[in-house]
Amino acid sequence: MNLRIASYEEYQEKYQHSVNDPEEFWSDIAQTFLWKEPWTNTLNWNFTEPKITWFDGGKLNITENLLDRHLETRGDQVAFFWEPNEMDADGKTITYRELHAEVCKLSNAMRGLGVEKGDRVCIYMPMILESIVAILACARIGAVHSIVFAGFSSNALADRINDAQAKLVITSDGLNRGNKKVDIKTMVDEALLSCPSIEHSIVVNCTHSNPEMKSGRDVWYNEIMEGQPTTCEAETMDAEDLLFILYTSGSTGKPKGVVHTCGGYMVYTSYSFQNVFQHEQGDVFWCTADIGWITGHSYIVYGPLLAGATSVIFEGIPTYPDAGRFWQICEKYKVNQFYTAPTAIRSLMGHGLEVVNKYDLSALKVIGSVGEPINEEAWQWYFDHIGKKNCPVVDTWWQTETGGIMLSGLGNLSPMRATHAGYPLPGIQPVLLDGDGNEIHESEQEGYLCIKFPWPSILRTTYGDHERCKNVYFSNYDNYYFTGDGAKRDANGMYRIIGRVDDVINVSGHRFGTAEIEDAINTNKYAIESAVVGFPHDIKGQGIYAYVVVDPSKMDDQDTIIASVMDSVSKGIGKIAKPDKIQLVSGLPKTRSGKIMRRILRKIAEGEKSNFGDTSTLLDPDLVIEIVENSI
Numbered sequence: 001m002n003l004r005i006a007s008y009e010e011y012q013e014k015y016q017h018s019v020n021d022p023e024e025f026w027s028d029i030a031q032t033f034l035w036k037e038p039w040t041n042t043l044n045w046n047f048t049e050p051k052i053t054w055f056d057g058g059k060l061n062i063t064e065n066l067l068d069r070h071l072e073t074r075g076d077q078v079a080f081f082w083e084p085n086e087m088d089a090d091g092k093t094i095t096y097r098e099l100h101a102e103v104c105k106l107s108n109a110m111r112g113l114g115v116e117k118g119d120r121v122c123i124y125m126p127m128i129l130e131s132i133v134a135i136l137a138c139a140r141i142g143a144v145h146s147i148v149f150a151g152f153s154s155n156a157l158a159d160r161i162n163d164a165q166a167k168l169v170i171t172s173d174g175l176n177r178g179n180k181k182v183d184i185k186t187m188v189d190e191a192l193l194s195c196p197s198i199e200h201s202i203v204v205n206c207t208h209s210n211p212e213m214k215s216g217r218d219v220w221y222n223e224i225m226e227g228q229p230t231t232c233e234a235e236t237m238d239a240e241d242l243l244f245i246l247y248t249s250g251s252t253g254k255p256k257g258v259v260h261t262c263g264g265y266m267v268y269t270s271y272s273f274q275n276v277f278q279h280e281q282g283d284v285f286w287c288t289a290d291i292g293w294i295t296g297h298s299y300i301v302y303g304p305l306l307a308g309a310t311s312v313i314f315e316g317i318p319t320y321p322d323a324g325r326f327w328q329i330c331e332k333y334k335v336n337q338f339y340t341a342p343t344a345i346r347s348l349m350g351h352g353l354e355v356v357n358k359y360d361l362s363a364l365k366v367i368g369s370v371g372e373p374i375n376e377e378a379w380q381w382y383f384d385h386i387g388k389k390n391c392p393v394v395d396t397w398w399q400t401e402t403g404g405i406m407l408s409g410l411g412n413l414s415p416m417r418a419t420h421a422g423y424p425l426p427g428i429q430p431v432l433l434d435g436d437g438n439e440i441h442e443s444e445q446e447g448y449l450c451i452k453f454p455w456p457s458i459l460r461t462t463y464g465d466h467e468r469c470k471n472v473y474f475s476n477y478d479n480y481y482f483t484g485d486g487a488k489r490d491a492n493g494m495y496r497i498i499g500r501v502d503d504v505i506n507v508s509g510h511r512f513g514t515a516e517i518e519d520a521i522n523t524n525k526y527a528i529e530s531a532v533v534g535f536p537h538d539i540k541g542q543g544i545y546a547y548v549v550v551d552p553s554k555m556d557d558q559d560t561i562i563a564s565v566m567d568s569v570s571k572g573i574g575k576i577a578k579p580d581k582i583q584l585v586s587g588l589p590k591t592r593s594g595k596i597m598r599r600i601l602r603k604i605a606e607g608e609k610s611n612f613g614d615t616s617t618l619l620d621p622d623l624v625i626e627i628v629e630n631s632i
């Protein structure tokens, strides 16, 4: 069960082994898990269809691996310390044994509602222990969870429920976020007006807001749990049965449902967790992500529990009641490994060192970063003031689609270089390609980051639309998985991620497709057309700049129009996608063939006034002058 590499030399050996004989390498690791039946075929793959299977024929249930198998050895060990939003409120702890019992109770309750293996269940919940129980109960009975971040709007929620044809939604009355209470049940109620596949909703009483309960559909969590047996037979799953769907944004169209399966995802999240964080028994781990994102799935829930770790889960936000909250929690639980996003680091940096130095951070051993490139200044501040120059920064590059961390240092084992994610984990074979699809072998060249061999937690498909999976990830370059990121490799083979090379923007570590935001804007009654681009933002990494075409005769009431456009984005996607800047324009710069010249719009958003490169194909150059003059 201990899968931890102990030295850099061992990493190099393991890496070589994983490249020379991937099947043997992963098979050895997979054998340390609990299987109901062994697999017959370790790996089958082609990147053309694409079709990838790992441990095919193997039977298992992931919850037996992360709960049942720990009961004898660490049943009374804390699985989670739950830290509430209010600093002076009582937290909760749950041991492995208690978590097992709760998961079994909810599993029984869900079966009682008619949820069966293969059914989809949508989870729209706050950062509370019941959310963990809900996720694991799905996995226990073989239902496929689709967690939707509880900051998405009712429209976005409805789209995801409908795409997955979910049968059940698990939610709460409301959630606590800093000094705000957000009523999320109302969002669900609105969404369900257009979700005929939903039969029931289970509602956790979190904020005691006394919502209306629709009879026959809505049931209270605590009522349905009452009297349920604390054991529940785990469904037998094939290694390649679906474990979950997670919607994520791409360059075009609506967010797509990335599919992960039981066996490979289990093996890879556990392996990567133990190695990247160099997690040892007895350590306390804290990942500050939300369960609605892949980081929450893999490194709050699955990775740590599979490894039998003790984790912190936090309901609130880093700046409430003040900007010392993260560090106070680190002190309180003597956190050993801390994992957060650059955007949080940058926003906390601005609050000075007093709120940091008040707290004892001496238990920290490894500090991690995820979700977006970390700039030099933030890296250095994190290293100096949080890690006290004693803790390695593991800058972990990965994606919803990769399921687990792909490039990163391994705790204090690997060499480290600021702003560089570092080396590939064992089993990961990255390459940089030039525009023609040739592998770049020289150092310090920028290229398209691709992966040339499958690893156990690679996405298998996009739900309900395999063609889309093929087109987005496997068609740009034959026989490579295309990540959508640009990267460089230094002379020592360390990777540095430059950022997305497609129309995906990364705002505070949250992924949005520009097309998705444009679609939301275009529903607005004033908007004739729009174009959205990212621009560099000191705290968020990237901000959202929207150019919205409106009828020139309506331009005098700009404030009303802008407020209305903001509202359309909040309704269409959620407040998290609201543009930082909205510029009303009379038209968009287009080529003679009608294509929007985003390159120019990006430059203007970056503050460029005149140097736009080749503009010979522009239909109306005067328009560019107008946009520059009024740019924000």
Ligand code: WTA
Pocket: 248, 293, 294, 295, 369, 370, 371, 372, 373, 374, 395, 396, 397, 398, 399, 400, 401, 421, 483, 484, 485, 497, 499, 500, 506, 509, 510, 511
């Ligand atoms: C970006 C989050 C630089 C990248 C786990 C990727 C990063 C996208 C890093 C995936 C990092 C993630 N350095 N960029 N350490 N980690 N990214 O699916 O552009 O929400 O393609 O997964 O975030 O975002 P996602």
